[in-house]
Amino acid sequence: MAYLALYRAWRPRRFNEVVGQEQTVTALHNAVKEKKIAHAYLFAGPRGTGKTSLAKILAKAVNCEDLQEGEPCNSCSNCLDINQGNFMDVIEIDAASNRGIDEIRDLREKVRVLPAQGKYKVYIIDEVHMLTTEAFNALLKTIEEPPASVMFILATTEAQKIPATIRSRCQNYNFRRLTNEEIINRLNVITADNGINLDEEAALLIARRASGSLRDALSVLDQLTSYKGQVINKADVLDILGLVDNLFLARLLDAVIAGDTNNIIKLLGLAINEGKEARQIAEEMSLYLRDIMLYAYGGGVAELLVATNELLPFMDRQKEAMTKDDIINGLQIMLDTGERLRYREGQRFLLELGFLELAQAFTTSTKLPTVPVREEVGRESVQNFKQKSEKDEAKEILWQKILANVKEIKIPTHALLSQGNLLGAKDNVVYIGFKKGFKFHKERMEERANKEIVATVLEEIFNRQVEIEFIFIDDEYYNDIMVKKAIEFFGEEIVEIND
Ligand SMILES: Nc1ncnc2c1ncn2[C@@H]1O[C@H](COP(=O)(O)OP(=O)(O)O)[C@@H](O)[C@H]1O
Ligand SMILES: [Mg+2]
Ligand SMILES: [Zn+2]
Incomplete structure (x- = not known):
């Protein structure tokens, strides 16, 4: 039998199998029990937190032939087909693909056609924020006057990009990141069931790195078992996740705080030549900054994510050198940089730019009131902070x-x-x-x-x-x-x- 990735094999199939998202789960479960189904739902939240899973549970619940206290039975033919992705009336559209946009275009006619197999035709539109204005308009018209047997579940990781006209016509549910504890508990259930021996520290490390996405946690677990087998400890996790060496982060941050452009570029170059990925370096730095934040303002040593005890002397110095705002700004800059690199691997200059921006943010925070402009700052820093002309300043x-x-x-x-x-x-x-x-x-x-x-x-x-x-x-x-x-x-x- 083909190997099924853990995150797929462990997709929750009933409301009560969903981890977290309690209010959403309860509200939807009750709606099914009371037969008060809305025609359009908007599920918003980070990836890997259960949006698609709940959409499918809801799709099953409205089509199940043997509903049990509002839970889909998972054994009638409708439930089985939906679980297999073979049910004609549950239509999944990926708005990020070109085909998705075409599909939205002929939605208006297609929704008029009665369900072929079940009671409800359910459209699950993923990454709905990616739709063009034209496609949004088409969708809006459809949602405005939906036939009785049609239901829409829109899912997005970026709720702020959804037009208010659409949002106001949907029942809105926000999905939250899962806590480390929730992720660890789930990992423990899954490893126990699969005969995997995952030690406590390793589980904690996976959970922290997943930043609230159970899907990411399970993907990492999958990688770990395929490379390291059934017994997994902290060192294995560090190895697979390729955490950037701590001391490197500490030195790099020193260079940033000192505004030492040459050294920043040099250190980044060294890391990249060693095979580190640009995005990974940015993400590690944001974790390191987060550690400093916790170390300085609460949380303490126990909660540290990437930093180890040997780094505490560095961190003592660094937390003194940065204001709280510096750290928060810095975190944001690094998160943005990591996000930009997500789609553009190997873009070394983007990484450098991010770090130069970081250096600039720290140096300007003390001498108000310059406005840092993202692109300008980087270029300027490469030029060793050349003086700006008045004209340029006016333009800025x-x-x-x-x-x-x-x-x-x-x-x-x-x-x-x-x-x-x-x-x-x-x-x-x-x-x-x-x-x-x-x-x-x-x-x-x-x-x-x-x-x-x-x-x-x-x-x-x-x-x-x-x-x-x-x-x-x-x-x-x-x-x-x-x-x-x-x-x-x-x-x-x-x-x-x-x-
Ligand atoms: N809240 C959750 N409860 C249980 N499993 C989850 C949850 N969120 C994510 N998962 C796991 O991650 C996988 C992907 O989740 P999915 O529902 O597709 O996330 P999203 O649509 O929010 O990106 C699921 O198959 C499941 O294994
Ligand atoms: Mg999804
Ligand atoms: Zn059923």
Whole structure:
């Protein structure tokens, strides 16, 4: 028999098998018992916390032929087919794929067709925040006037990207990250059942690294058993997760605090040449900063995640050198950097940029009131903090104002726009650049609704209507190709990129 990954084999099949998410589980279970099913649900929360699992349990519960106290029986043909993914009336759509968008397009007609096999047709739309405006509109129309036998379960990891029009038509449930304890308990149940001997420290380490995602924890357990067999200890976990050497993190943070650009670049280079992944380094640093936070402000040594006792002397010094805000900022910068690297492995310069930004954030925190701008900061740091020209500073202030005003109107639009950069203006056109890796952001910004928000803001600021162009800029920071290209394109006087 083909090997079934643990996270699949251990998908909860009844309400009472779901770990955590108590309020959501209770509410849905009661709705089934009382036959008060809504037509649309929105499940929002981090990945690996049970959204898809609960969607399937609900789909079974409304189609089960032998409901038991509101629990699906898991043995009637409908339940079995749904568990196998063979049930015609449970339709899973991945909104992140192109096919998903096509499927949404013909949804309006398809929902009119009565269920073929069961009582309810259930559409489970995953990663629903990825839909285009057009697809959202199609979905909205469908949700507005749903046929009685149709139910929608939308799932997303990014609730803030879901239009309010959609959200307000759904029953909303927020999924939370599972606690370390919940994850460890589940690991213990699963290892016991599979004859795996996982020691306590190893389980704790897996749980911490999973940051609340049971799915991630189970994937790690799977990797561990395939490489290390049935007996697993802490060293095995460290080996598989490839935790970056502690001392390295401590030294790197020293360099960051000292604002020592050369040393930062050098240390990162060493780690990458040793085969560490860029993303991993960023994630380890955020864990290390978290440790310092706990060490300094509560939690104490027992809760430390990556730091060991030998690092305490470093940490004593480092916690003195940083304010609480520094640490929180730093954590955020490192989390963002890790997230950006998630989709772009091996992008060493992005990692460097993240760390230079970190260094900049720490140095500026003491001499207010400079506004750190993400992209500018990195480039500047590479240039050894060259003095900014007045013109550049003015542009930076303008960009901050644009961003702030956009944020007031719509936070998701701000999130997209903030990945871009104000390049300059020519005639009546304002040019905003996105690095190549931010194709998604650029395309979203080009959608009418988002573009209009920026247009409104610009009109307010300039007191006249202006055109907006979003363009790609080269994402190479270490030479000036980008600047040259931009100058060729726009003419020297309007391109004011720091260099
Ligand atoms: N709350 C939970 N209770 C039990 N198992 C869970 C839970 N969350 C995740 N899992 C495990 O992780 C796997 C993936 O979970 P899933 O429901 O697909 O997460 P999501 O849709 O939120 O990303 C499940 O098959 C199960 O093994
Ligand atoms: Mg899912
Ligand atoms: Zn059943």
